[in-house]
Amino acid sequence: MSEAKRIQPRSGGRLIADALVAQGVTHAFCVPGESYLDVLDGLYAVRNRIQLVTCRFEAGAVHMAEAFGKLTGRPGVAFVTRGPGACHASIGVHVAMQDSTPLVLFVGQIPFEETDRDSFQEVDYRRMFAPLAKWVTQIDDAARVPELIAHAFDVATSGRPGPVVIAISEEMQKKLVEVPDIGPAAVLPPHPAPDAVPRLMEMLGRARRPLAILGGSRWSEAGRAAIREFLLANDLPVTVAFRRMGLFDGTSPNYAGDLGVGADAALVAKAKEADLILAIGTRLGEPVSQGYTLFQMAGESAGGTPIVHVHPEQSEIGRVYRPALGIVSDLDAFAEAARAAKPVASPPWSGWRAELRALREKQAVAPDYAGPLNFAVALQEMEKVLPPDTIYTTDAGNFATWPNRFMHVGEKQDFLGPTNGAMGYSVPAAIGAKITFPERTVVAFVGDGGFLMTGQEIATAFHHSVNPIVVVVNNSMYGTIRMYQERTYPGRISGTALTNPDFARFIESFGGHGETVERTEEMVPALKRAMASGRPALIEVRLSPEQITNRATVADLRAQAQKAAEAAGRAPIAQAHRAPSPRRQGPRLR
Known part of the structure; x- marks a missing residue:
C-alpha cells in the first residue's frame, strides 16, 4: 500500500495536536478560546499523550510553559486566544526571549478572509x-501545519534558544487535508x-586573576556536571549570571556569588580586577555587566580585560563587548571539550579564588536586623530543611535580593527567575515546575505586589493536583520603586503603598494550607507544616516596611539622599513627616 493511501484526512486542528505529538511534546498550557476550538478537540484526541493544563490567565499559562522550557x-508549549489573550501572553514571550528559553506559543486567529477589516479581536501578530x-x-493552509510546526521547534531550540509565535487562523483548523506528520530533525x-579549547587553555595559563561567569540555558545535567569538573579542576572562581544560581553549587569553595541586579559591591570591584573573563553561556547584557560598566567595550585592544x-549564537559574541576569543558552540558540547583538556598545572590564582570566596561568605552572613523577624536567618534555617533537589522560583522585586544573597542553591537544585524583571512570574512558574516534576519540592518566592498579579493561578495547582509552596514576602508596598523613590524624593511617597488581603486566608479559601510568619523562629515550623x-501552601512573611532592602532601611536611604543634596550644594530635600501606614483589609492577626 502506498504512503498516500495510508494517510487519513485530518482537520487542521487535529494536525496541530498530532504535530505536537510528533515533536515529543508532553505538556501544553492554555487558557481556552473559541478561536482555537478545533485544536482543543484535537488535543482531546491525544489526551493520553499530551497533558493539557488549564490556566486562569494567559500570562500565567506562558510563564508555566516557560518554566517547563x-x-x-x-x-514549552502554550495556547491562548486572539486579541486580549495574545496581549496578556506577550509578557511571557518577553521573559522567554530575554531568558533564552525555548518556547512555542500558539495564538488563535480570526478567519483570514476577514483580514484588515478590523474584525473582532483582530491583531497582526507578525507585527x-x-x-x-x-x-x-x-498558518492559513492546513497542509503546511506539520512543516511550519516542525520548523518552529527547530528555531526555538537552535542557536540562542527563544520563543516562536504561531498564529492559527480559525477556518484553517476545520479544513481536511492529507499530509504526513514531521518529526524532529536529527541535527x-x-x-x-x-x-x-587549546587557545582558551593557553590564555588561562597566562592569567593570574581569572574569573568565570556561568549562564545561558538548555544545559543538560551531564553538561552541568562537565563544566563543573572543568572549573573545579582548574580551581577557578565561579560567578553566575543574573538569576542563574542553579547552574553552579552555591556551597562550593569555588563559588564567588552572582553578577546581576543587587550584586555584592565587593564582588563587582573584584571582577574589575580580573585579568581574564571566561563568559560561558551567558549574554554580556546590562545586568551581568552592571549597567555596561564592568568591562571595556573595545576589549583587550583598548586596554580592557x-x-x-x-555562546551557541555567533551573533551574540561581540554584540556589546569585543572578546579576545569567541567560541561558537553548544554549551554541553563545550563543557565536554573543556573537561577533556589538561588542567593548568599548579594554578597561581588559588589565593585569588579564596579571596573571592571569602567575600561571598562574608556577604552571606546575616546582619543583626532590627525587629522580631530576621528574614536572612529565616531563609538560611529554611534551606536546611528543604530537600537537596528543591526547585526555587522567584519573582521580580527587592524581596528577591534576599534569597540571592543569603541562600545557597545546591548542586542538584534549580533556580528559575525572570531576567527581564517581569512581576507575576514566580507563582505560575512554580506551578509549571511542579507539573513538570511533581516528585520534587517547589518553593516560590514572591512579593505582595507580584503575588496579586498572578496569584490566582494557585487555582491551577488545585485543579491539576500539585502542591507548590508559595512564600509571599509582604511589606505592603512596591518595594523596588519605593527604594528609588526614597533615594530621589525621600519621604514623598507616591503610588507605591499597597493594601493587601490576609494571604494565608486567601489560600485557605481554596482548601490549601496557609501560614503567617512574623518572627524568625516561626519560619521553619511553618515550612514543615506546609x-x-x-x-x-502559602507562607506569608510579614517583613518590616522600614527594611526596604537587605542592605538599607528607609531611614538610611533618606539620610543618604539628604547628604548627597548637601554635598551638591542643593537645598535640603523637603520630606514628608511620616510614611503612610500599610493598610490591610480584614484582621491583622489570625
Whole structure:
C-alpha cells in the first residue's frame, strides 16, 4: 500500500495536536478560546499523550510553559486566544526571549478572509510579536501545519534558544487535508572549533586573576556536571549570571556569588580586577555587566580585560563587548571539550579564588536586623530543611535580593527567575515546575505586589493536583520603586503603598494550607507544616516596611539622599513627616 493511501484526512486542528505529538511534546498550557476550538478537540484526541493544563490567565499559562522550557531544555508549549489573550501572553514571550528559553506559543486567529477589516479581536501578530520573538508566523493552509510546526521547534531550540509565535487562523483548523506528520530533525549540535579549547587553555595559563561567569540555558545535567569538573579542576572562581544560581553549587569553595541586579559591591570591584573573563553561556547584557560598566567595550585592544565568550549564537559574541576569543558552540558540547583538556598545572590564582570566596561568605552572613523577624536567618534555617533537589522560583522585586544573597542553591537544585524583571512570574512558574516534576519540592518566592498579579493561578495547582509552596514576602508596598523613590524624593511617597488581603486566608479559601510568619523562629515550623500538608501552601512573611532592602532601611536611604543634596550644594530635600501606614483589609492577626 502506498504512503498516500495510508494517510487519513485530518482537520487542521487535529494536525496541530498530532504535530505536537510528533515533536515529543508532553505538556501544553492554555487558557481556552473559541478561536482555537478545533485544536482543543484535537488535543482531546491525544489526551493520553499530551497533558493539557488549564490556566486562569494567559500570562500565567506562558510563564508555566516557560518554566517547563527552562527545566527540560525542550520548548514549552502554550495556547491562548486572539486579541486580549495574545496581549496578556506577550509578557511571557518577553521573559522567554530575554531568558533564552525555548518556547512555542500558539495564538488563535480570526478567519483570514476577514483580514484588515478590523474584525473582532483582530491583531497582526507578525507585527505585534516581531520585537519579542525569534520568529512569528501564521498558518492559513492546513497542509503546511506539520512543516511550519516542525520548523518552529527547530528555531526555538537552535542557536540562542527563544520563543516562536504561531498564529492559527480559525477556518484553517476545520479544513481536511492529507499530509504526513514531521518529526524532529536529527541535527548534531555545534562543537568548538579544533583550536578553540587549546587557545582558551593557553590564555588561562597566562592569567593570574581569572574569573568565570556561568549562564545561558538548555544545559543538560551531564553538561552541568562537565563544566563543573572543568572549573573545579582548574580551581577557578565561579560567578553566575543574573538569576542563574542553579547552574553552579552555591556551597562550593569555588563559588564567588552572582553578577546581576543587587550584586555584592565587593564582588563587582573584584571582577574589575580580573585579568581574564571566561563568559560561558551567558549574554554580556546590562545586568551581568552592571549597567555596561564592568568591562571595556573595545576589549583587550583598548586596554580592557580579555574576554573569552562561549555562546551557541555567533551573533551574540561581540554584540556589546569585543572578546579576545569567541567560541561558537553548544554549551554541553563545550563543557565536554573543556573537561577533556589538561588542567593548568599548579594554578597561581588559588589565593585569588579564596579571596573571592571569602567575600561571598562574608556577604552571606546575616546582619543583626532590627525587629522580631530576621528574614536572612529565616531563609538560611529554611534551606536546611528543604530537600537537596528543591526547585526555587522567584519573582521580580527587592524581596528577591534576599534569597540571592543569603541562600545557597545546591548542586542538584534549580533556580528559575525572570531576567527581564517581569512581576507575576514566580507563582505560575512554580506551578509549571511542579507539573513538570511533581516528585520534587517547589518553593516560590514572591512579593505582595507580584503575588496579586498572578496569584490566582494557585487555582491551577488545585485543579491539576500539585502542591507548590508559595512564600509571599509582604511589606505592603512596591518595594523596588519605593527604594528609588526614597533615594530621589525621600519621604514623598507616591503610588507605591499597597493594601493587601490576609494571604494565608486567601489560600485557605481554596482548601490549601496557609501560614503567617512574623518572627524568625516561626519560619521553619511553618515550612514543615506546609510540606507535611500535601496541599498547595502559602507562607506569608510579614517583613518590616522600614527594611526596604537587605542592605538599607528607609531611614538610611533618606539620610543618604539628604547628604548627597548637601554635598551638591542643593537645598535640603523637603520630606514628608511620616510614611503612610500599610493598610490591610480584614484582621491583622489570625
